[in-house]
Amino acid sequence: MGAKVRLGAALLSAYAVLSASLGARAQEAAPVPVVAAPPADQPAGSLATPPASAARAEAPAVDDPMLAPPPAAPREISSWPQALELVRTHAPRYLSAVQRVQQAEGRSRIALAGVLPVLTGEGRYTHQFLTDEVSMGGQTIEVPINDVFNVGATLRVPLVDVRAIRGVGTGERAERAAELDLADERRQIAETVVDTMLSTLATARVSELNRQGLRAALERLALATARQQYGRGTLLDIDRAQQDVAAARSEIIQGDEALQTAREALGVVLGSETAIAVATAIDLDAFERAVAQTCKLAPDVEQRPDVAAARARVEVAERLVDDVESQYWPTLDLVSELDHATEVMNGPRTTWNVQGVLSVPLYDGGARYGSKRENEALASQARQALIEARLAAVVDKTRATRAVTVLSSARDVAQQQRDLARSIDQRIRQGYAGGLGTSLDLVISAQSLRQAENRLVLLELEVAKARAGAVLASAECMY
Numbered sequence: 001m002g003a004k005v006r007l008g009a010a011l012l013s014a015y016a017v018l019s020a021s022l023g024a025r026a027q028e029a030a031p032v033p034v035v036a037a038p039p040a041d042q043p044a045g046s047l048a049t050p051p052a053s054a055a056r057a058e059a060p061a062v063d064d065p066m067l068a069p070p071p072a073a074p075r076e077i078s079s080w081p082q083a084l085e086l087v088r089t090h091a092p093r094y095l096s097a098v099q100r101v102q103q104a105e106g107r108s109r110i111a112l113a114g115v116l117p118v119l120t121g122e123g124r125y126t127h128q129f130l131t132d133e134v135s136m137g138g139q140t141i142e143v144p145i146n147d148v149f150n151v152g153a154t155l156r157v158p159l160v161d162v163r164a165i166r167g168v169g170t171g172e173r174a175e176r177a178a179e180l181d182l183a184d185e186r187r188q189i190a191e192t193v194v195d196t197m198l199s200t201l202a203t204a205r206v207s208e209l210n211r212q213g214l215r216a217a218l219e220r221l222a223l224a225t226a227r228q229q230y231g232r233g234t235l236l237d238i239d240r241a242q243q244d245v246a247a248a249r250s251e252i253i254q255g256d257e258a259l260q261t262a263r264e265a266l267g268v269v270l271g272s273e274t275a276i277a278v279a280t281a282i283d284l285d286a287f288e289r290a291v292a293q294t295c296k297l298a299p300d301v302e303q304r305p306d307v308a309a310a311r312a313r314v315e316v317a318e319r320l321v322d323d324v325e326s327q328y329w330p331t332l333d334l335v336s337e338l339d340h341a342t343e344v345m346n347g348p349r350t351t352w353n354v355q356g357v358l359s360v361p362l363y364d365g366g367a368r369y370g371s372k373r374e375n376e377a378l379a380s381q382a383r384q385a386l387i388e389a390r391l392a393a394v395v396d397k398t399r400a401t402r403a404v405t406v407l408s409s410a411r412d413v414a415q416q417q418r419d420l421a422r423s424i425d426q427r428i429r430q431g432y433a434g435g436l437g438t439s440l441d442l443v444i445s446a447q448s449l450r451q452a453e454n455r456l457v458l459l460e461l462e463v464a465k466a467r468a469g470a471v472l473a474s475a476e477c478m479y
Contacts, residue, residue, distance in 0.1 A: 127147050
């Protein structure tokens with residue numbers, strides 16, 4: 001339950017702050033009343049309150065082609081089960097891991113065949129080109145017989161074969177190791193899917209925020225133009241406002257490219273040739289529950305799939321070392337042959353025999369010695385890989401836990417910076433509308449606010465990823 005709560009908080013916090021940031025940017029972009037120019041006898045920039053009769057007008061409505069939302073993705077998903085269905089049916093990474101399990105199952109079946117009987121059928125046709133005629137019993141016969149058809153079968157039953165018996169157990173353990181590798185691959189894929197889905201949602205929100213920023217910049221430009229018309233502004237003010245508009249347009253271009261890249265990355269993870277978007281109306285409560293049901297926290301590091309898989313590979317490697325020792329043991333087979341010939345010189349046309357075959361390996365040129373040294377080296381490598389997997393699991397868990405704290409602190413600071421930037425921007429806009437301040441102050445405050453809000457959104461995304469990663473770092477995912 002604790003893992004589910006942590007994962008739910010991770011997923012929901014990202015969406016909540018993104019929505020809040022979007023609302024804040026909308027509030028920041030709200031029209032600021034434009035105060036009519038003060039009378040000619042009142043100096044510009046005076047702190048005196050304008051007379052009550054002074055006319056006040058709302059900022060003019062602005063329109064621009066870049067305010068239109070970005071193009072929709074060719075495909076959209078709205079739930080975690082949809083994402084997993086695409087992973088199971090299209091993701092090359094997942095399908096390759098499944099095929100590796102099937103490959104291990106095939107090898108295990110081959111090992112089992114080594115201890116089972118083997119029945120072989122055979123048909124032969126023999127034509128003799130060189131023959132001779134001999135007299136036998138007053139008859140002249142041709143030897144050897146010119147044309148002979150033979151049909152037979154051979155049954156071989158292993159009675160004692162230590163290597164084949166051990167090979168069955170080795171194959172089963174190798175199959176188990178492949179299944180654990182698949183479990184670890186599922187965990188990593190789930191972590192990647194959650195990460196890319198959150199990134200896609202975040203970049204979509206940033207794209208909306210950038211358009212709100214462009215709208216605010218256009219309104220500032222209209223404000224600067226109005227002041228210049230009243231004789232209280234200069235062409236420099238308009239140029240600076242236009243420069244701010246250009247900067248806002250640049251952010252839209254970069255944000256839309258980041259959105260497209262995130263959608264393409266999600267498509268690649270899910271095995272799609274086209275970009276995939278995440279529905280903005282996604283039910284994150286259901287999403288959180290589905291992820292928590294799919295991935296459950298492992299009790300300790302040893303239960304993490306990659307560590308368990310490395311431990312299984314050590315067992316397989318050690319058995320392969322013993323497998324070489326078993327090659328020195330003799331084997332005992334029961335062999336039975338059944339044969340029928342159309343023509344024979346003497347004896348019955350059909351024969352059937354049973355043999356006991358003892359095979360004793362004597363000398364093979366040193367191949368078994370070389371195999372033993374190779375397998376011992378492989379076993380040592382497998383043990384080191386297990387140690388490395390354990391260290392990586394411990395470090396991953398520690399880093400994931402620390403990342404939540406570090407990024408949460410950075411997020412809190414970024415939120416304070418955003419609040420200050422918003423307050424400063426509102427004061428400067430109000431003062432500029434009343435004849436106070438300069439256009440440089442207006443542009444700098446606008447750019448600082450946009451940067452602070454985008455940074456806050458990205459840090460919220462990183463916090464959400466870190467929280468999800470802290471859970472998935474030691475989880476076992478079943479799907």
